[in-house]
Amino acid sequence: MVPSPAVIEAVQAQLGPLRDGPVPLDGGITNHNFRARFADHDVVLRIAGRQTDLLGIDRDAERLATAAASDLGIAPPVLLFLPEHGCLVTTFVPGTPIPDPQLREPPALEAVARALRAFHEHAPALPTTFDVPRIARGYLTLARDRGGAVPAAAWDAAQLAERIAAALTGPEHVPVPCHDDLLGANILCHEADIWIVDWEYAGMGDRYFDLGNLSINNGFVDADDERLLAAYWDEPCTERRFAALRLMRSxxxxxxxxxxxxxxxxxxxxxxxxAYADRHLRRLRATVADPRFERWLLDAASP
Incomplete structure (x- = not known):
């Protein structure tokens, strides 16, 4: 796939003539991303995939979240938003994904923790919510109604989400602006800079989802989670916070x-x-089988 002539024309009208590209960028399994140069602007064109609104993606929320993160110095600036073309244009920033071992250690761990807390506490409210039990019900209903194969384990997973959500209450679980898709490929570094990209699932949600999502997507073990929580809160990890993060991994x-x-x-x-769905369902079953799982539910719900 390449950007349509209409997209190129719309970008040229505001940024100047196309000088180079567009060249496809690797990564991503929902959208199409391209690097290009328009006049003096080195940019990334992000073209939304087909029917991504059915996944709960709000493109205006993505734009707002990316802009807010840019204002905080943790995401590339937004140059254009072309909703009629499903296109978000951001400044291209140099950077490569942080390898898992490096991400789990200082200084990267502290930098990412600070970036997330800054976004959680200082970004403006977003016009959409990110509630996993609701999302789970919506996904399964959509798949069923379209004749898709829905394994029994998927319905069990949706019920588990309800149970976990019921344990996570209190001030630290009040919805805040969140990223919600902290794959390693979405966390880049270049020299001293840390960039968090791909804000399409951003919405108002539980900050512990971001922490648990970061943890499980990047191979964190217990000790890494404790360091992450200490860096995020700037104080020693507690059993309640550790339990909440571990539940959010699930x-x-x-x-x-x-x-x-x-x-x-x-x-x-x-x-x-x-295969992607099966891999995550199998890992979920292994987590629930952990003898500590029931204890985490109790600890997370404690005052």
């Missing part, structure tokens, strides 16, 4: 698994979504 797998289930029925991308 919540992340619920979302990823059911996302894979629904993508099988709506996506036009060449990707094995069935």
């Amino acid at each position: 919540m992340s797998d619920v979302r990823e698994a059911l996302w894979g289930v629904v993508q099988q029925t709506i996506s036009d991308l060449d990707f094995d979504f069935a």
Whole structure:
């Protein structure tokens, strides 16, 4: 796929003539991303995939979140938003994904923790919510109604999300602006700069989802989670906070698994979504089988 002539013309009208590209960028299994130069602007064109609104993606919220993160110095600036073309244009920033081992250690761990807390506490409210139990129900209903294959384990996962959400109450779980898709590929570094990109799932949600999502997507173990929480809160980790993060690792797998289930029925991308869903369902079953799981539910609900 390449950007349509209409997209190129719309960008040229505001940024100047196309000088180079567009060249496809690797990564991403929902959208199409391209690097290009318009006049003196080195940019990334982000073209939304087909029917991504069915995944709960709000493109205006993505734009607002990206702009807010840019204001905080943790995301590239937004140059254009062309909703009629499903296109977001941001400044291209140099950077490469932070390898898992490096992300789990200082100074990267502290930098990412500070960036997330800054966004959670200082970004403006977003016009959409990110509630995993609601998202799970919506994904499964959509997949079923479109004749997709919905494994029994997927319905069990949705019920588990309800149970976890019931344990996570109190001031620290009041909805805040969140990123909600902290894959390693979305956290870049260049020299001293940390960039968080791909804000399409951003919405008002539980900050612990971001922390748990970051943890499970990047191979964190218990000690890494304790360091992450200490860096995020700038004080020693507590049992309640540790339990909340560990439960949100499971919540992340619920979302990823059911996302894979629904993508099988709506996506036009060449990707094995069935295997993706199965991988996350299997990891979720292993987590629930951890003898500490029930204790985490109790600890997370404690005052």
